[in-house]
Each structure stands twice: as C-alpha cells, then as structure tokens.
Amino acid sequence: MKVLVIEDDNIHRMLVVSLLLECGQHTVLEAASYEDAKRILYGPDFIPLIISDIRLQNYLALELLEGAREDGCLEGSHVLMMTAHPEREWVLHAQRLGVKGFLIKPFALELAKKTIQKAIDELESSLLFDQRLASVGNLSPQDLERLKAHVDTTLTPHIGVRQLTELQVLFASSGLNHLCFCVKRIIHYKNRISWNRHVERKAIQDLRRHFFSSFDVFLTEQNNAECR
Missing domain, CATH: 3.40.50.2300 (Response regulator)
Incomplete structure (x- = not known):
C-alpha cells in the first residue's frame, strides 16, 4: 500500500x-x-x-x-x-x-x-471487499478472462483519455473500486496543462501490476464461491 x-x-x-x-x-x-x-x-x-x-x-x-x-x-x-x-x-x-x-x-x-x-x-x-465483490458478483470466470485480456490490450503507455474513461467505467461496474480510483487519478493527471510523460507511464505500470496481481485473487474467490 x-x-x-x-x-x-x-x-x-x-x-x-x-x-x-x-x-x-x-x-x-x-x-x-x-x-x-x-x-x-x-x-x-x-x-x-x-x-x-x-x-x-x-x-x-x-x-x-x-x-x-x-x-x-x-x-x-x-x-x-x-x-x-x-x-x-x-x-x-x-x-x-x-x-x-x-x-x-x-x-x-x-x-x-x-x-x-x-x-x-x-x-x-475495503480493498479485499472490492475483490470479493467483483469475484462473487456477476463476473464469471469467463468474464474475468475477458476483462484480463481487455486490460492487457488496452492499458498501455500510449492509452488515451477516452480509453481510460472506458476502463474506469468497466472497473466501477465490476465492483473494482480501488482500481477505479487509480484510473481516475491518471485521467486527472493527463488532463492537466503540464504533465510528465515518465511519471504517467510509471503510474500506468503500477496500475497494470496492481490489476494482474489481484487477478488470481478474483478468480480464486469466484471458483470458491461456485464450489460452495
């Protein structure tokens, strides 16, 4: 943290x-x-x-x-x-x-x-609650795999504000509020008059790492919920 x-x-x-x-x-x-x-x-x-x-x-x-x-x-x-x-x-x-x-x-x-x-x-x-909310809500393992593939393709150093906004909506609708906050901060930063490309890229790298490190948790919780 x-x-x-x-x-x-x-x-x-x-x-x-x-x-x-x-x-x-x-x-x-x-x-x-x-x-x-x-x-x-x-x-x-x-x-x-x-x-x-x-x-x-x-x-x-x-x-x-x-x-x-x-x-x-x-x-x-x-x-x-x-x-x-x-x-x-x-x-x-x-x-x-x-x-x-x-x-x-x-x-x-x-x-x-x-x-x-x-x-x-x-x-x-609260972060764990977000993870569980995503995993036991409407996201099936297939939905999670599609979300993973979409983030992997979209969240690159060259991502634009429109794509970031779409990701923010996607994370919010999936119950991933902590990731939604991260995206919102990057959008806010990109919309400033002066911004640093290196700092922005580092923030995007951190967000990718955060998402993919959480992905296994999401999938495991989903599988456990289905077993119960």
Whole structure:
C-alpha cells in the first residue's frame, strides 16, 4: 500500500515512517514541504493513506487537503492528521474534510501505532471487499478472462483519455473500486496543462501490476464461491 507522510519536521517525519514500517510492507512517500505535498497529491498515483501535519511552515495543510479533496485527488483515500495543538476549530475543520483520526505530538508511540494500524486495517479490508465483490458478483470466470485480456490490450503507455474513461467505467461496474480510483487519478493527471510523460507511464505500470496481481485473487474467490 502507498502511504504519503506530509511533515516538515524531520524527526517527526522519520518517526512516522518508522511506525509505518512496523505496521507492514508499505511504499512510503515523504513530503517535507507544501510544494512537495501538492506535487504528490496532484500526481497520477492513487495514495490510499495520507498522514499529514496540520501546519507546514507558513501554510495550513488543511487548506491543501481541502483543495485536493475538492479536485477529486483524495477520493478513496484515508487521512490522518498530526498536531501538537489540537485546537477545536482545526479539529472540526478536519472532521468536515473526512479526516479519520489524529496523532497528537509528542507521540505516545503505542497509541500512534494503533491509530495508524487501524487506518491500514480499514483500507485493506475495503480493498479485499472490492475483490470479493467483483469475484462473487456477476463476473464469471469467463468474464474475468475477458476483462484480463481487455486490460492487457488496452492499458498501455500510449492509452488515451477516452480509453481510460472506458476502463474506469468497466472497473466501477465490476465492483473494482480501488482500481477505479487509480484510473481516475491518471485521467486527472493527463488532463492537466503540464504533465510528465515518465511519471504517467510509471503510474500506468503500477496500475497494470496492481490489476494482474489481484487477478488470481478474483478468480480464486469466484471458483470458491461456485464450489460452495
């Protein structure tokens, strides 16, 4: 799972990264500034979990996250906020944005780890639910094979927005919401005035790997459902 840690204090950022690594094998992205955080949030990669300090130097990270949510960049993501001063106004603002929990500085390490682990467990459960929904719904083994062949042919580095939109609809109708979010992020990125071809290709490669690594799970669940 990809996790973004937004924190301008090196010690606290390293501490959160360390706690994440204790919670499992995750790809951790780090942003030490408002600019770095914005670049990653508005990039093509779907990031399920975001852990951010409320303040970043002279900026309020809540404003960055609010803008990213309005632009659709946080759809499907869980957000945890860090703060040393849990002011009521900021907490209420964060809750309106759908923030799932808070890490209070200085960290009580066991409590912080439990909060992070809870968010990870909820996300992983939702991804597994998506997989099971696809496998025990209307998708037969033949449907899954056709879906696999279609994705293999269509999802290439040269894929256009129209084909991506068709894939997004296909994933959504198949119950593969987490893959749908990934495609939506790539479409959002391609529609920007300036974009990086190398970054886009990497995001497409990640999506292909994600889909095909999940494919055997989909098929196995379908077979198990039919046996029952």
